[in-house]
Amino acid sequence: MLTSRIHQFRSYLEARHIDVALLWDPDNQFYMTGFRAISYSRPIVTLIDEKEIQLIIPALEEAHAAEKAAADRTYVYYEQYAFREKPLTYEEHLTGILKSYPAPCTIGIEADILPASVYQRLLDMGFQLADIGGQLTKMRSIKSADEIELLKIAGSLSDLAIGESLRHARVGVSELEFDSHGDRLLLELASRDYPDELIGYADWTCSGIQRSEMPHLYSSTRKFTNGDVVVHSRQVWFNNYRAENERTFMIGNGTEKQKDLLKLMIEAQQVGMEMIRPGISAKDVDIATFQVFDKAGYGEFVQHRTGHGLGLSEHEEPYLRFDNELILQEGMVYTIEPGIYVPGVGGFRHSDTVIITENGSFSITAYPRDFESMLF
Amino acid sequence: MLTSRIHQFRSYLEARHIDVALLWDPDNQFYMTGFRAISYSRPIVTLIDEKEIQLIIPALEEAHAAEKAAADRTYVYYEQYAFREKPLTYEEHLTGILKSYPAPCTIGIEADILPASVYQRLLDMGFQLADIGGQLTKMRSIKSADEIELLKIAGSLSDLAIGESLRHARVGVSELEFDSHGDRLLLELASRDYPDELIGYADWTCSGIQRSEMPHLYSSTRKFTNGDVVVHSRQVWFNNYRAENERTFMIGNGTEKQKDLLKLMIEAQQVGMEMIRPGISAKDVDIATFQVFDKAGYGEFVQHRTGHGLGLSEHEEPYLRFDNELILQEGMVYTIEPGIYVPGVGGFRHSDTVIITENGSFSITAYPRDFESMLF
Numbered sequence: 011m012l013t014s015r016i017h018q019f020r021s022y023l024e025a026r027h028i029d030v031a032l033l034w035d036p037d038n039q040f041y042m043t044g045f046r047a048i049s050y051s052r053p054i055v056t057l058i059d060e061k062e063i064q065l066i067i068p069a070l071e072e073a074h075a076a077e078k079a080a081a082d083r084t085y086v087y088y089e090q091y092a093f094r095e096k097p098l099t100y101e102e103h104l105t106g107i108l109k110s111y112p113a114p115c116t117i118g119i120e121a122d123i124l125p126a127s128v129y130q131r132l133l134d135m136g137f138q139l140a141d142i143g144g145q146l147t148k149m150r151s152i153k154s155a156d157e158i159e160l161l162k163i164a165g166s167l168s169d170l171a172i173g174e175s176l177r178h179a180r181v182g183v184s185e186l187e188f189d190s191h192g193d194r195l196l197l198e199l200a201s202r203d204y205p206d207e208l209i210g211y212a213d214w215t216c217s218g219i220q221r222s223e224m225p226h227l228y229s230s231t232r233k234f235t236n237g238d239v240v241v242h243s244r245q246v247w248f249n250n251y252r253a254e255n256e257r258t259f260m261i262g263n264g265t266e267k268q269k270d271l272l273k274l275m276i277e278a279q280q281v282g283m284e285m286i287r288p289g290i291s292a293k294d295v296d297i298a299t300f301q302v303f304d305k306a307g308y309g310e311f312v313q314h315r316t317g318h319g320l321g322l323s324e325h326e327e328p329y330l331r332f333d334n335e336l337i338l339q340e341g342m343v344y345t346i347e348p349g350i351y352v353p354g355v356g357g358f359r360h361s362d363t364v365i366i367t368e369n370g371s372f373s374i375t376a377y378p379r380d381f382e383s384m385l386f
Numbered sequence: 387m388l389t390s391r392i393h394q395f396r397s398y399l400e401a402r403h404i405d406v407a408l409l410w411d412p413d414n415q416f417y418m419t420g421f422r423a424i425s426y427s428r429p430i431v432t433l434i435d436e437k438e439i440q441l442i443i444p445a446l447e448e449a450h451a452a453e454k455a456a457a458d459r460t461y462v463y464y465e466q467y468a469f470r471e472k473p474l475t476y477e478e479h480l481t482g483i484l485k486s487y488p489a490p491c492t493i494g495i496e497a498d499i500l501p502a503s504v505y506q507r508l509l510d511m512g513f514q515l516a517d518i519g520g521q522l523t524k525m526r527s528i529k530s531a532d533e534i535e536l537l538k539i540a541g542s543l544s545d546l547a548i549g550e551s552l553r554h555a556r557v558g559v560s561e562l563e564f565d566s567h568g569d570r571l572l573l574e575l576a577s578r579d580y581p582d583e584l585i586g587y588a589d590w591t592c593s594g595i596q597r598s599e600m601p602h603l604y605s606s607t608r609k610f611t612n613g614d615v616v617v618h619s620r621q622v623w624f625n626n627y628r629a630e631n632e633r634t635f636m637i638g639n640g641t642e643k644q645k646d647l648l649k650l651m652i653e654a655q656q657v658g659m660e661m662i663r664p665g666i667s668a669k670d671v672d673i674a675t676f677q678v679f680d681k682a683g684y685g686e687f688v689q690h691r692t693g694h695g696l697g698l699s700e701h702e703e704p705y706l707r708f709d710n711e712l713i714l715q716e717g718m719v720y721t722i723e724p725g726i727y728v729p730g731v732g733g734f735r736h737s738d739t740v741i742i743t744e745n746g747s748f749s750i751t752a753y754p755r756d757f758e759s760m761l762f
Contacts, residue, residue, distance in 0.1 A: 048590065048602040051694060051701035070601040070689040073727075091676040091708040092685045098709065119502060126505035127497035127517070141503070184577030186585060190570045201560030201607040208606050209562060214424065225446040226424040228584050231577040300467040309468045313446040318427060325427035332467040333474065351449075 011156050012044055012080050015149065020060055022145050023118060029111050030059040031118035031142055032104075034128070037322040038120065038146050040250060045079030047071045052089075053100045056081070057107060066103045069093070101131070108135065118142035147327045151319055152341040157251060158365055161321070161343060163204070164253035165363055165374025168246040171196035171211065172255050172377045175244075179259060179386040181236055185215035185229040188242070196246060204248070212324075213244040222258070222357035225313055225349060236262035239272075239356030241349075245324060252320050254345045255375040256361035259384040267355055271308070273381050275350060275358035278302035280379075282316055282330075282346040283362065287370045292334040299348035300332070311352045317345040320363065342366045387532050388420055388456050391525065396436055398521050399494060405487050406435040407494035407518055408480075410504070413698040414496065414522050416626060421455030423447045428465075429476045432457070433483060442479045445469070477507070484511065494518035523703045527695055528717040534741055536627035537697070537719060539580070541739055541750025544622040544631035547572035547587065548753045551620075555635060555762040557612055561591035561605040564618070572622060580624070588700075589620040598634070598733035601689055601725060612638035615648075615732030617725075621700060628696050630721045631751040632737035635760040643731055647684070649757050651726060651734035654678035656755075658692055658706075658722040659738065663746045668710040675724035676708070687728045693721040696739065718742045 019042065023031055033039045033056040040046040043056055043063060052068035065081040069088045075081070085103040088096045097103055108117065117132060121141040132139060153161065175192030193211055200209045215229045216222045217240040225241075234240065238261040245254050258272060278299040286295050296316040303309050319326035321343055328336050330344055344366070349359030362375045395418065399407055409415045409432040416422040419432055419439060428444035441457040445464045451457070461479040464472045473479055484493065493508060497517040508515060529537065551568030569587055576585045591605045592598045593616040601617075610616065614637040621630050634648060654675040662671050672692040679685050695702035697719055704712050706720055720742070725735030738751045 048604065051703070051705070068690075070727075072689075073729075074600040074603065089691045089705075089707055090688045091673055092680070092688055094708060121503040121506070122501050124502040125498050126495060126500040126502055126515075129502035129505060130497070139502075184573070186573040187577050190566075190573045194566045194570050197560070197562040197566045197607075201563050201609065204607050206606055206608050208604050210604060224450040227450065228424065228586060230582055230584050231573075231580050232582050233577065297467055304468070312466045312468055313448075314444075315465045327427070329427070329465075331465055332470060351446075353449075 011154060012042065015042060016058065016063070018149060019058065019145070023058070024060065026118075026140060027116060028118040028140050028142065029115045030057055030108070032057055032124070033120065034125075035120050035123045040322060041146070041150055043079045043081055045075055045081070046250060047074060055100060055104060064107060066100045068100075105135070108132075108137065114138060116140055120146065150321060150326060151328060152339060153321060153343055153365070154341070157321065158341075160249050160251035161253055161363070161365065162374050164246050164248040164251055165255070165376070167196055167200055167209070167248060168244055168253045168255035168375055169377045170199055171246060172242070172244055172257060175242065176257070176259065176386070179240070179261060180234065181261060182233050184231045184233045185217050186231055188215050188234070189213040189229050192244065208249050209247065211244065211246045213242070215243070216241045216357065219354065219356045223351045223353060225351060225357060225359065234261045237264055238262070239264060239268055239358070241357050241359055243361065250322055252322070252324065253363045253374050254320060254361050255363065255377060256347060256359060257377065257379070257384065258358045258360060259386055261386050265355075269381075271350060271352060271355060271358050272384060274303065274306050274308065275348065276360065276379060276381055278348040279346055279360050279362070282348055283364060283371070283373065286338065286344065286346065286364055286366065288338055288340050288366055288368065290338055292328060292330045292336045292338060293332050295330045296332045296334075303348070303350055308350050308352065311350040312348070313351050314349060316348045319344055338366055340366055340368050387530060388418065391418060392434070392439070394525060395434065395521070399434070400436065402494075402516060403492060404494040404516050404518065405491045406433055406484070408433055408500070409496065410501075411496050411499045416698060417522070417526055419455045419457055421451055421457070422626060423450060431476055431480060440483060442476045481511070484508075484513065490514060492516055496522065526697060526702060527704060528715060529697060529719055529741070530717070533627060533697065534717075536625050537629055537739070537741065538750050540622050540624040540627050540629035541631070541752070543572055543576055543585070543624060544620055544629045544751055545753045546575055547622060548618070548620055548631050548633060551618065552633070552635065552762070555616070555637060556610065557637060558609050560607045560609045561593050562607055564591050564610070565589040565605050568620065584625050585623065587620065587622045589618070591619070592617045592733065595730065595732045599727045599729060601727060601733060601735065610637045613640055614638070615640065615644055615734070617733050617735055619737065626698055628698070628700065629739045629750050630696060630737050631739065631753060632723060632735060633753065633755070633760065634734045634736060635762055637762050641731075645757075647726060647728060647731060647734050648760060650679065650682050650684065651724065652736065652755060652757055654724040655722055655736050655738070658724055659740060659747070659749065662714065662720065662722065662740055662742065664714055664716050664742055664744065666714055668704060668706045668712045668714060669708050671706045671722075672708045672710075679724070679726055684726050684728065687726040688724070689727050690725060692724045695720055714742055716742055716744050
């Protein structure tokens, strides 16, 4: 898997006359090396040229990188007193490595990710810089069969978790408790069925009229009350590959208007899920779901695009957005999540993760989406 | 709280002849405006000049920002078809706002955070750029009384969570299940005691000789076995302020050597916790804990500094590192977490979060750290 990526990436670098690619983004580095760390304040850098993959890591990742990283050479920097005579910063290694390339040297960078301070240092050193972000996005947007297998597992696990949370949907349960029921079952079942694997999750629940109207909020300790509209969002990742699964549901006695909007959103999502396939454009999907809302008189309450790519990152380009002419292809992965947010009424959004196949698509998330299943 | 920060920050900008500060980092933006969103692929930008705080946000954050952000003006960009005639990108607003400043104009940027592409665009527009990252770090490193109150709550919640996880420390429990027990209790108790607040957490458990030797790994489905050394790390945040709480424990029959190293690490941590106070330097604390390990013959197995600042971010500068001459001050917050990682034996690290007071320090995390409490 890694070998063919590296091969494809090197061909691109060669065609663009880029001598070495400097990867800063953790997801891009994982994509190329299989190594991902909890990095925070300690930068990790991957350098890829025609011959070698080189990795710069902090000392505390040395054992981890030795086990996981497909790198030809590893450079360690230290922060401990015992090694005070050794390199103490990643910059020291980076400068040394880059200076070894004969001038004039062109470095490929992720322009939307590399920090300005590093960028300026590279300019000061006299390098030519070329943006390789688009190429990485493009490669990552088409998932291989191996990646799709991981995504499918993530999707099934997310269904189990969302079902367990929904089993606890009732008055008096807080948003965070609601999340935690699904989290716990997810980790219990995953531990039983997938020994020695990496599994993670993130979830957000926005309950009540005021909070559900805001598409993206962190969960709070607010407790569900009778008449709440609740938007529950969840991502689950299996060995770093993410599925998204979101459901909007109602607690107790919602109004007729809320019920109508829930049905309308479900219809819009269905339109998107049925039409997505290779050969149509990203914009077509976005405009089609919009039109469902618009015909019903709610076009102005749509606040976001229909979906985003995903995989290693929470959101990956390209997006299902009305101004994106991109023609969809087999192997792309998208969320389908048209939503409306009506002041004084509530927010309504389901999200499912679909994989585009040769002739159509299938959803890796399968928890029921119908209206009746969303009443608690 | 925000008012005095803004006032202090404006004085700094004025003294440095910076016309406007462009904040990109979500934590810095929250620090200055009280507003924080789940942003991912949709940039949010805060601009602060001598008169106004201006905020550029995606449409889906409009209601959220109206409720939370202390901003004088808000600029919205859209991604929905219904508003296709309106501004569709943050860049459109940013360019417009920045062009309104008379030339020559100096913009303050966070050089270690701002993406290279944005930085280059500002250079192309002819602006002078000045790094304001250090000032923001400096201001954030001294916590106010209000911030300390939030940190204390985060600390107590982390104690409850870690205790509940440890209650389930036994053979056959997976790392992820172990985490989830604490998570669940945390969310249950927090929901009971703190209605309508934001609470979050992150945890990582590295079990067994091989995994505990690596200081930073995501939790896996690996199940605890007899003789495991386990390093459990946890952060809990309360209204965005984070406490860190980590314990190393043993399951069943560990070796004498493992027990000795656990005791040694506890001793090193105690040395750090007892000495940290205003007036000593960051390096002194780091070197003192190192010496505990070194005298026992384990200096070479220290892999990281003694601690990091924290608050809004997981890791905040400045660090307790042997090459940091910084004199510690009242209001600074640090983890004290000296660790050793010995191949074939295991990794050993406790972490507690301490707040420096006028005359000394206190720990906001209080779960027992002694040797006997770490045997399961």
